[in-house]
Amino acid sequence: MYSKTVMEHFTNPRNVGEIENADGIGEVGNVKCGDIMRMYLKIEDNTIKDVKFKTFGCGSAIASSSMATELIKGKTIDEAMNLTNKAVADALDGLPPIKMHCSVLAEQAIKAALLDYSKKNNIHIEGLEDINFDDDLHDHDIEE
Amino acid sequence: MREYIYMDNAATTPVKDEVLEEMMPFFKEKYGNPSSIYSLGQTSKVAVEKAREQVAKSIAAKKEEIYFTAGGSESDNWAIKGIAYKNKKKGNHIITSKIEHHAVLHTCEYLEKDGFEVTYLNVDKDGIVDLEELKNSIKDTTILITIMTANNEIGTIEPIKEIGEIAKSKGIIFHTDAVQAMGNIKIDVNDMNIDLLSMSAHKVYGPKGIGALYVRKGIKLDSLITGGGQERNKRAGTENVPAIVGMGKAIELAYENLEEHNNKLISLRDNLIKKIEDSIDEIKLNGHRTKRLPGNVNFSFKYIEGESLLLSLDMVGIAGSSGSACTSGSLDPSHVLLGIGLDHEIAHGSLRLSLGDFNNEEEINYVVEELKKIVQKLRMMSPLYDKLEGEK
Numbered sequence: 257m258y259s260k261t262v263m264e265h266f267t268n269p270r271n272v273g274e275i276e277n278a279d280g281i282g283e284v285g286n287v288k289c290g291d292i293m294r295m296y297l298k299i300e301d302n303t304i305k306d307v308k309f310k311t312f313g314c315g316s317a318i319a320s321s322s323m324a325t326e327l328i329k330g331k332t333i334d335e336a337m338n339l340t341n342k343a344v345a346d347a348l349d350g351l352p353p354i355k356m357h358c359s360v361l362a363e364q365a366i367k368a369a370l371l372d373y374s375k376k377n378n379i380h381i382e383g384l385e386d387i388n389f390d391d392d393l394h395d396h397d398i399e400e
Numbered sequence: 401m402r403e404y405i406y407m408d409n410a411a412t413t414p415v416k417d418e419v420l421e422e423m424m425p426f427f428k429e430k431y432g433n434p435s436s437i438y439s440l441g442q443t444s445k446v447a448v449e450k451a452r453e454q455v456a457k458s459i460a461a462k463k464e465e466i467y468f469t470a471g472g473s474e475s476d477n478w479a480i481k482g483i484a485y486k487n488k489k490k491g492n493h494i495i496t497s498k499i500e501h502h503a504v505l506h507t508c509e510y511l512e513k514d515g516f517e518v519t520y521l522n523v524d525k526d527g528i529v530d531l532e533e534l535k536n537s538i539k540d541t542t543i544l545i546t547i548m549t550a551n552n553e554i555g556t557i558e559p560i561k562e563i564g565e566i567a568k569s570k571g572i573i574f575h576t577d578a579v580q581a582m583g584n585i586k587i588d589v590n591d592m593n594i595d596l597l598s599m600s601a602h603k604v605y606g607p608k609g610i611g612a613l614y615v616r617k618g619i620k621l622d623s624l625i626t627g628g629g630q631e632r633n634k635r636a637g638t639e640n641v642p643a644i645v646g647m648g649k650a651i652e653l654a655y656e657n658l659e660e661h662n663n664k665l666i667s668l669r670d671n672l673i674k675k676i677e678d679s680i681d682e683i684k685l686n687g688h689r690t691k692r693l694p695g696n697v698n699f700s701f702k703y704i705e706g707e708s709l710l711l712s713l714d715m716v717g718i719a720g721s722s723g724s725a726c727t728s729g730s731l732d733p734s735h736v737l738l739g740i741g742l743d744h745e746i747a748h749g750s751l752r753l754s755l756g757d758f759n760n761e762e763e764i765n766y767v768v769e770e771l772k773k774i775v776q777k778l779r780m781m782s783p784l785y786d787k788l789e790g791e792k
Contacts, residue, residue, distance in 0.1 A: 258711075266711060272781050283783065290705055290725045290733065290748040294783040310783040314707035314726035318781065355726075 258315060259349035265319035270326050273308045280376065282368025284389055285361050291317045293365040295325070299373055304328050304336055309365070316348075316355040323347050324362035336366055337383050364389055405718045405763045409603075409695055409756030410552055410580060415646065416605040416757075422649040423607065426642040434639050435630065444641045451648025458655040459578075459597060460588040461614050467631045468644050471611040472579035474624065475598030476503040478613055478635070479575045482621030483544045483596070484511050487573075491541030497521040497529050497558075498739040500548055503598075504577055505735070508546075517541070526688035527556035527740050534563065538570055545574050549581035549597075553723055553736040553752060554687030555696025557585060564593030573619060579603055579611075583654030584662070584693050595619050599651075601643065605757065606650030610643035661757060665694035668755050668764060672697050675768040680775050686737060686750060695755035700737070700746045703785040704778040709751050712774040718767055723750040745784070 258266070275296035285292040291313030298306035307329050309321040324344050328336040341359035345351045351359055367387055374381045406414075415423075426447060432440035434448050449463070456463045469475045484494060496508055498520045508518045519537045521529050529547055545567045550557045560576055567574035575596040578587060583604035589597060597614040601607055615621065615634075627636030654661070669692075673685060676699060686698040701709065706722030713720055723734030725748060732738065733747035742750075753767065779785040 263711075266708070267715065269781065287745040287748075287784070290744070292783050310781060312703065312782040312784050313705050314724070315711045317705075318708060 257352060258319075259351075261323075261347070261349040262316060262319040262351065265322040265348065266315045269318055269322040271308050271322065271329070272310070274310065275306055275308050278308075278369075280369040280371075280373030282365050282370070282372055284364045284368050285313070285317075287312070290314065291358065291361060293317065293321050293361050295321075295365040295369040297366075297369045297373060299333065302333050304331055304333070313358065313361075314355070316351050316358040317361065319348055320344050320351070320358040320362040321365070324359075324366060328366060333370060333381060336370065337381065339363060339366060403717070405759075405767060407753040407755060407759065407763075407767065408719045408721050409759075410555075410693075410752065410754035411721060412602045412608065413605045413756055414758070415607055416650065416653065418653060419606055419646050419649045423642040423646040426645050430641075434641065435628070444639070447645050448639050448641060451644045454648035454652040455599075455612055456614075458582075458587075458651045459594075459614060460590055462617065464632070465589075465614055465617055467613050467615060467635050468639060468647075469611045469613055469635060470609055470640070471602075472501075472577070472598050472600035473503040473611075475579075475600070475611045475613040476501065476577050477507050478624040479596040479598060479615075479621070480504065480507045480544065480546055481511065482624060483573055483575065483619075484516055485622045486620050487543040488516075491539075491543040492516045493519070493539050493541040493543060495519045495521065495534065495537050495542060495545045495547075497523060497547050499523050499527055499551055499553075499736040500546070501552055501577055501579070504546055504548070521547075523556075523739055525741055526691070527551055527554050527686075527736070528688065528691070529558050529563070531559065531562055531566065535566060538566075538572065542570070542572050545572055547574075547576060549576045549578040549587065550585065550693050551687070551736060552580045553734055554698045554740065555580075555692035555754075556687045557581070557691045557693065560587075560594070561592045567595075568593040580693060583651065583658070584665075584695070586658065589614060589616065596621075601647035601650050604650050604654045607643045607646040610640055610647045612647065662694045664757075665755055668759060668761065669695060669697055671761065672753065672755070672764045672768070675764065676771065679768055679772050684742075684746060686740065686742070693754075695759075697753045697755070699751055700742065701749045701751065701775050702746060703782045704749050704775060706733075706748055706750050708778050709749070709774060712778065713751075713770065716770045716774075718770060720751055720753045722752065724748045 278296040279299040280297040283294040296308045307325045311321045341363040345359040432444045434445040579600045582599045595616045600611040682702040684700045706724030707726035737747035
């Protein structure tokens with residue numbers, strides 16, 4: 257059902273934990289649907305110096321969180337903004353169709369954390385204006 | 401790596417050696433069609449009738465009251481649709497419970513679309529059907545009560561005898577899905593006033609794809625599978641002879657060894673429950689503590705999700721199951737866990753370990769040790785657990 261990469265990231269997830277005094281924190285998902293992702297960002301000079309996550313969810317939710325943190329660590333804010341759910345899923349060598357929403361959650365958790373950062377620092381990040389985190393990600397029909 | 405530890409016996413069981421041995425000749429040597437008049441055919445016919453006798457005996461029924469089907473789901477479909485359509489002039493109301501197997505629930509939903517009315521009874525926090533609500537739900541138009549003998553997820557055993565009495569006193573037909581109960585509890589269709597009973601072979605160390613429906617003499621129902629005259633014109637299709645033979649043997653073995661099987665499983669089950677409760681905090685045992693199937697253990701572990709738990713267990717060689725949404729392929733966690741009043745978060749974190757004849761005490765100890773580590777690891781990753789730590 258899951259690729260080797262998913263299982264590897266599920267078994268040995270990267271960047272689990274919290275960052276004290278994080279510059280941005282984002283949480284998406286809900287308990288009702290069975291997954292919650294929370295991302296912590298440390299940002300210096302427009303660059304993501306550190307990132308940590310905590311996730312309640314299935315194997316692919318944990319693997320997607322882990323992979324997403326790896327993909328944005330050390331990158332600029334613009335680069336992190338460009339991370340798509342598809343890139344997360346591809347890096348995991350694919351997710352089953354019914355689990356694609358996990359990769360969407362990972363993308364959104366990063367954006368939610370960046371939104372938090374932008375609000376705290378009163379700066380504008382291109383692309384965050386029209387994001388709606390209330391979208392129901394759980395129709396399980398998100399395109400691969 | 402140690403041997404794989406299989407604790408999902410409520411999903412299916414391995415075929416026992418004695419069962420397979422009885423089945424083997426009916427694949428190649430004794431391959432005749434039971435409907436054929438020549439001796440090769442009659443050999444098969446005799447074998448099918450012997451199996452019918454074995455199955456009937458296990459529930460104190462008569463041989464002529466047993467019909468073979470392709471499994472528990474077909475038996476449920478046939479019983480419910482067959483009774484509903486046969487009695488639609490008499491009434492259109494069916495009573496069932498909220499925690500039935502999908503083979504019953506989805507069949508009832510199908511009938512609702514065709515003009516039938518269905519009452520889904522509530523259950524209490526342990527999963528037991530409310531008998532007062534049952535009595536109050538009965539109307540002049542009620543034609544069928546269908547309540548499972550024991551629940552597949554949480555193992556709760558329903559008060560079948562009492563339900564049978566209520567049904568009988570009101571002249572209503574009573575069907576029970578006994579797929580999980582067969583081979584685990586003693587069933588007497590007369591003592592319990594059961595009119596129809598569904599069963600399956602693969603939950604009791606028999607082959608998959610074979611089941612039976614008990615239909616009390618005098619109860620009439622429409623056929624589901626129409627065609628040839630097999631099963632006394634009630635269920636068409638050439639008999640699955642090897643599987644029928646296997647089912648007969650498996651059920652006979654199960655009831656010969658019922659007491660031994662139960663004593664062993666209840667002791668293992670209660671040990672597993674106690675050890676999990678002693679070593680992991682913030683958990684909840686789902687289902688009734690004593691009125692439960694001998695092999696059923698079902699816990700919710702707060703702050704973690706069931707699929708992660710199953711994957712982690714699989715990596716250390718343990719097979720179990722969960723009622724989380726992610727393992728059911730739907731958005732919601734199990735209807736049974738929601739039915740006993742669990743909120744979504746707790747329901748997502750459920751784990752069922754169902755024990756069988758091949759489990760032992762050593763395996764229990766290993767499972768508890770591994771489970772403890774896995775739950776701790778997943779909780780350390782969980783933002784829900786973290787919130788709680790913050791509050792402390």
